[in-house]
Amino acid sequence: MTAVAATRAPEPALEREAVRSWKVPIALAIFTLVALVLFVALGRDGTSTFRLSTEADAFRLPDLALPTRAGCIVLTVLMAAITAYSVVRSRAARKTPLWLIALFGVLFVVAFLTWASAGAAVPVPGLLVGTLGLSVPLIFGALGGVIGERVGVVNVAIEGQLLAGAFASAVVASVTRQPLIGLIGAMVAGMLVSFVLAAFAIKYLVDQVIVGVVLNVLVTGITSFFFSKVLTPNASVLNSPPKFSRIEIPVLSDIPIIGPALFRQTIIVYVMYVAVALVWFFLFKTRWGLRLRSVGEHPQAADTVGINVARTRFWNVSLAGAIAGFGGAYLTLGAVGSFNKEMTAGAGFIALAAVIFGRWDPLRATLAALLFGFAQNLQNVLSIIGSPVPSEFMLMLPYVVTIVAVAGLVGQSRAPAASGKPYIKS
Amino acid sequence: MTDQQIPSPSQAAPIVPDAPEKEPGESRWHAFVREVTQGSVLISVLAVLLSIIAGGILIAATDEDVQRAAGYFFARPLDTFRAIWDSVAGAYSALFQGAVYNFRRPGFAAGIRPLTETLTFATPLIAAGLGVALAFRVGLFNIGGRGQMLIAAAAAGWVGFALDLPFGIHLLAAVVAGIIAGGVWGGIAGLLKARTGAHEVITTIMLNFIAFYLVSFLLRTPVLQAPGSNNPKTPAMKETAVFPDLFGPGYNLHAGFLFVIVATVVVWYLLNRSNVGFQFRAVGENPHAARVAGINVPSVYVWAMVISGALIGLAGTAQALGTIKTGFGSGIDAGIGFDAITVALLGRSRPWGVFAAGILFGAFKAGGFSMQAAEGVPVDIVLVVQSLIVLFIAAPPLVRTIFRLRTPGASQRPSRRRKAVAR
Known part of the structure; x- marks a missing residue:
């Protein structure tokens, strides 16, 4: 302030x-x-x-x-x-x-x-479907970021968790031919990245932003290395996962306009709806959430009343990684159908922006992620309807809007007080 | 936006180098020996060593000869070890020969060429790393390197090919244009932070996208696009505007490197010897205390981002006028804006540390490509080794545990160490 x-x-x-x-x-x-x-x-x-x-x-x-x-x-x-x-x-x-x-x-x-x-004609359903599709990894990443920051560990490694999730889900699902097992692989991979983040941030007291940034580079390096050296020569065995098919929810998917976008999706998207609601509920309505937030706001007080700060942080950061990794699986098993070098393309950083834009609140962060998803999807829509001014300016507009909104509307927001601070028990 | 939640790598810098406290009555030589055997120098060396070993494991594990030899490991185990040695040593010697000195070339002049390549790659990395490091020291996280480089390259490039100026002045004008453009782009984020409290992480990321689309647009208009071309690419720079080669046409190293040395000295002076730098560091350590002490915190945020952007702008300028003289597209930043974050972290946000880290990463970049060409090891292994180095250096206790080293000042607890260094 x-x-x-x-x-x-x-x-x-x-x-x-x-x-x-x-x-x-x-x-x-x-x-x-x-x-x-x-x-x-x-x-x-x-x-x-x-x-x-x-x-x-x-x-x-x-x-x-x-x-x-x-x-x-x-x-x-x-x-x-x-x-x-x-x-x-x-x-x-x-x-x-x-x-x-x-x-x-x-x-x-x-x-x-x-x-x-x-x-020209705007295909509204297509616009909404595309927006949601691009938002899914952002929303999962933002949820992971919210949990991390609420418990007092800045999660800059969202990008790495998404990428690890995408990589693991592609390989596991290709080998087992079971996309569901691929999802588990994605969660484990995201969690592993989180383990490193948590170990360095909590045990070795390394600055969390440093670990986060470095983990992004590390995961990018490892996945790209294995992609070039192992996955590409054996693409049919290791990098051709079965994709999830879309599941139509009988009545809801027939709702005009929003029905196809919301209820004609893969299972990952349905899990996302539940995840957003659950994260919100658990953060603000349960004892677990209260403890989590107390550790993020005032670890000393939490320690005094008998909450194990280090353990709370460790396991919640791991949970955050699992959620973000799950989002990475959408890229391979839901959208593209195979892993690609650096396929997250900065989504983790946008998710981080969504966390801050959403004021560390899972619902608001989800809305922010949807806004960014819409911004990215605009490119596709503008290529269909043509653009009155050079398309670059239209594409720029959402980001300008975000800056104005952050400066004007969110400026006075407050982060969890102990976010980013190591807690040293004395 | 509270300042409390600003990611504060600046705080980590003092925590990380656990310089042993000088005990009373200890001779300087003694302190030096202790520093080398237990302190940060040894930790750094061991961190590099560990990372190289980890990279070697990856190289060996994915090597086909090793996998084949491991198939009959129990029949002839030596074959496996020989294959491992061949693959790892081959890769790292290719890396070395691509980055420092090539023994296969005749004569010193040809053999040393890889080293000049390393310095060429290091030039923008150091400049951008300095920018990120300076922002870190003020407690700001500048992820906007990409945008600042793009805008700077566009400005410097435009001066470089569109204006007709005499030799010398032209280059200077182009460099100044690039630096100012980068500074302005960084300053926007600083101004927003100072005036409205908008978090610089969001604004710099958004400014990256805005800069990318802005430059992409300009590359389609006559402002930047080469006349008569359909590609979104600028014309070649004029002879008078490019950085001259330092060692003649056979080497790619250009005068941008000299600018970077000057920039390092300037940043060192600014941070460590000047009044402004004192204010910067004070705000980085504790903005509340700095404000109480009468420092104008918002103004520090603005100027820190301007200078940070200007330094990253120098990196963009070096790319446009030195590395790629034949005209550039919207990929001119080549990911350096993000690499710079790792460089700044490895250099612990100290100017000369960043300089050394930039050269090390430049060496990895130069050597990585020749390793990929010669040994078929993907260049991405370099990213793994780089990030592991930073990770290990950031966590001295981990390295100590692995090598079973004594903690300096054995009774020291982490909390005490923090306080001791904070002084």
Whole structure:
């Protein structure tokens, strides 16, 4: 908090309980301004079509056609209204509710797609399916990161855990011809990476960021080495795992628009829904979670009441690694169908960003991961509908949005107090 | 964002080198001998040794001759050991000959060429490593090397091929442009951190993507794209703008290396001898205490990121004007932005440590490729050895346990050691 506290002089009106924060209205105002310039001032004529169902759907919705210019204006006005409401709330020293900010985000995205797709059709189901697909490893990685940081160990090794999971699941599933056993292999591999992280961070008191970064390099090196030397010459035996097939959930998958994206997926994705809910439940509603968080916030106090800090950290970091490794399996057994050198391509670092963006909360981190997944998927969609401005700028936009959002909305968040600090029992 | 949760590798730097405390009445020679036999020097050497052994195990285990010989191990065990020796020694001697001195070439001038290759690879690694290390010392984690290098390379490259300037001034202008561009790109993250508390890990990662798409876009427009070409690639640099070769055309080593030496000296002076550096280190150790002591913490964050970005910008400049003079694409950073993190860690965020670590990693890079060509050992083994070295060096107690060394100052407990070094 130093950075913020130092810029802001101590306010005399501290007796008023709530402090007015203008960050949210300012951030929303910036986005509204962007929308005004981009979607209204530089508005485009034509019709934007949203294709709401695919050929395979049971209930087929008709395509939704919007006049581009009018649609953008309406959406921008709605965004301006939310901004105005946020200003009013801030004047009264009250927070803008999170759901309203989320609604704002959705409106912005819809306006953006409307504007971008003038004269073309956006395949909405495909957009959602692609987003979820790219988000799965990010979400598992973010869950691993959240658990790690909550228990007081910064997990920078998410990238390594994902990669180890992807590698192990490909090899194990290829050899046994059983994708389910591949999943177990992925969890074990992720856990092994975590063991090293935990051993060095907890026993040898090495800085956790150092271990994390180095483990990423180590796993990259080992998997790439074995890929070139062993997997490639024997690809048919060692690197052709059977992929999971998609399972349709009978009624739910027929829900229009979201059904195919959410309920026509592989088993890994269904496990993910459960995992997100379970991690949240266990972190905040059980004794285990309370202990975990106390170790991450104030290890000395936890120690005093008889919690074994080192053991709690060790096993929870291992659990975090297993979860992240599971996410790595999605890359090989769910998406690509074989292992590739450095196939995570920085997903672990994006998951780390999602952890921080999501304020160390499993649900918020999941939403952040979905946002990043959407950002990456935009590339595919823009290549279908064509892009009004050079596509690079469209691709850049989500990352700019993230920076503005982090600076404006998340700036005042607080990490678990003892995260990254070794605990030395004295 | 609290400062409490900033990953603080800066703190690790003082923890890691467990310099033995000088006992009263001990002669300097004694202290030196103790330092060599028990202290960080020995630990570093043993760490390198352990890592090389681990790499050797990987090489031997995946070697086909070894696997074949192991098939009849109980009939003729010596064959297995000979195969292991052949594969491991072959790989490492190829590595050495590719990185330091090639005995198969006639004469010193040809034999020493690999060493100049090593220094060429080391040049951007050192520059970028210095940048990351400087940020570490302030308690900041700059993962934005990729973006800073790309922007710097684009700026330096543009000056390098688009402007017509006299010899000397042109090169200087291009280097300055690259350094400023890198500094500005790093400074954005610093400014965001200082003003809003946005975590630099997020902002630098996001700025990497933004820089990549920005440069990709420019490479498709006449600003950076070579005229008459369809490839997203710049034209070749003008003769006046490239770093001149240090040892003539037969060697790739260029004057960028001299710039890097100067940069190391400057960073050393800045961190260890200047008022600014004192403020940097104070904020890195404890931002709360620094603020109480009257140091303007936000301003330190901004300037640290600017300087960090500028140093990484020098790395991008060295790539654009020295390594790849014939024009570059959006892959000009070659992963150096991330390698630099490991370099900074191995160098323990000390300027000369980073310099040495950069040369070591440069040697691994140069030798790795010739090892892959000569022995068929994938170059990725280098990553394994590099990361193991950093891991072992970061954990002296582990190395001591493996080699059963005495802990310096036998009664020392970890907690006491921390306090002792924190002084």
